[in-house]
Amino acid sequence: MDNADYIESALRLANARTDDLESLRAELRDEPWWSSRLTGRDLELLRDVATRLRRALESATEGETDSLSTEVNSLLRDYPPRPSLSRHGHGHDPGWHIHVADPEQPPSTEIAAAAAWGMAQGIVLHGTDRWGRCQAPNCGSYFLDTSTGRNKRFCSTRCANRVHVAAFRERRRG
Known part of the structure; x- marks a missing residue:
């Protein structure tokens, strides 16, 4: 390791x-x-x-x-x-x-x-300042943000996609 x-x-x-x-x-x-x-x-x-x-x-x-x-x-x-x-x-x-x-x-x-x-x-x-907690509802997993922009909000692509799809569907309904 x-x-x-x-x-x-x-x-x-x-x-x-x-x-x-x-x-x-x-x-x-x-x-x-x-x-x-x-x-x-x-x-x-x-x-x-x-x-x-x-x-x-x-x-x-x-x-x-x-x-x-x-x-x-x-x-x-x-x-x-x-x-x-x-x-x-x-x-x-x-x-x-x-x-x-x-x-x-x-x-x-x-x-x-x-x-x-x-x-x-x-x-x-x-x-x-690079440690974070996933902002997806019902997740809360911790992560280390090693991105260049230091703007990671989610622990995984899966959580990010779930939140973005939900927001997209909400906008289409509205």
Whole structure:
């Protein structure tokens, strides 16, 4: 993973449904090494981490830098990255990569460390004014605006299209 992936991990967990284990597995499907190994114990811990990430993101979107710093530093203290070099390849391609926590530990350990590290890296790389919350009704997902114009309002193309189509239909009715 690179820093962008860690930032995405933080956002994915913050926006994840943590109602039950299957919902969380579905949210983390892009990381099968994590999602396939999750247990009920992991769910409890990650539910707490997701709540704390949302508080940090809310602080970022509101420009509350003191509470943002406090929240992210608390996550880093509780789930510190402990990088280790690993390989899973064979032959000429050893498949080198870095785990942010001991891969022998429960997956929640690595997910929490990756999310904490991702939030910290996102703030260092992009500042605090590029974090946003989707303006689509019934969404509210957080995102990082890396657009040139810094004018992103929606978490995804899907949400943007839904809002624009609804506005278009309303104008046609009016």
